[in-house]
Amino acid sequence: MPELSPISVAFLVFPNVTQLDLTGPAQVLSRLGNVTLNLVWKDTEPVPTDAGFPLLPTATFEEVTRADILCVPGGLGTMEVMQDAQVLDWLRKIAADADWVTSVCTGSLVLGAAGLLKGYKSACHWASVDQLEYFGATPVRERIVEDRNRFSGGGVTSGIDFALALAARIRGEDFARFIQLSIEYDPNPPFDAGSPEKVPPEILDRYYKMIAAAVPDREAKVKAIAESLGF
Secondary structure (H helix, E strand, O other): OOOOOOEEEEEEOOOOEOHHHHHHHHHHHOOOOOEEEEEEEOOOOOEEEOOOOEEOOOEEOOOOOOOOEEEEOOOOOHHHHOOOHHHHHHHHHHHHHOOEEEEEOOHHHHHHHOOOOOOOEEOOOOOOHHHHHHHOOEEOOOOEEEEOOEEEEOOOOHHHHHHHHHHHHHHOHHHHHHHHHHOOOOOOOOOOOOOHHHOOHHHHHHHHHHHHHHOOOHHHHHHHHHHHOOO
16 A cells, blocks of 8 residues: 555644544544644643543644644534634634644534634534524535535534545545444444434423523524624
C-alpha cells in the first residue's frame, strides 16, 4: 500500500460538550492513517462534559494554528462558546485554510456564530436545526449534509455516520468500509425511537421539558446571539 498522505484533525472541546458528538467521529477519523488529531481548548486542563466525566484537551488555540479537518461538536455548552470571541476567532482562522469544516449536532450553531455557514446547507440536532437560519445557513433535516467543503452530522450518533462519509471522500469508499468494519459499526437498536416522528407524544414532551429546564428559552437566546453578532 502506498504511503498515506498526512492529515491533521482539530476538534474544538469545551465545557459541557456532548462527548459522543466528539468521540464518535474522532474514533473514525483517527483511523484514516497518518493522522494527527488534537482536542483543542484555551488550556489543557480537563474539560467537563455533559455526561459527567471530563475530556483532556491535547493542545491550546495558540498551539494549533491550522488543520486539514476542523470539527465542532455540540452540547449544552454551545450557548457559551457561541458568545466567546476567542473561540470564534480561532474557528475562523482554522477554517480559512482547512480542507473540511465540519460539525456534529449543535456544533453547527457554533460554526454559524463564527460566520462559517452563511450560504451553506447544514445539519443539526432535530430540536435545533431550524435555528441555523438565524446565521444565514439553510437547515437540512438529514443525518449527513455535505455542501462544498462543509460536512455536518445531525444529532449525536450521526457524528459516526458523517465521519465515515468524510473518510470515504478522503481515502475512498473501501477505506471507509474497512474503518466501519474495524469499529463494528452495524447499528441494530433495540427501539425505533431515534427521531421525533417515531415516539409517542408523551416522550417527545418529556424531552422538550428536559431541554427547557437545562437551557431555558434556548431558541430565543440563539436568535439574540445571532442578532448581537450582526446576522
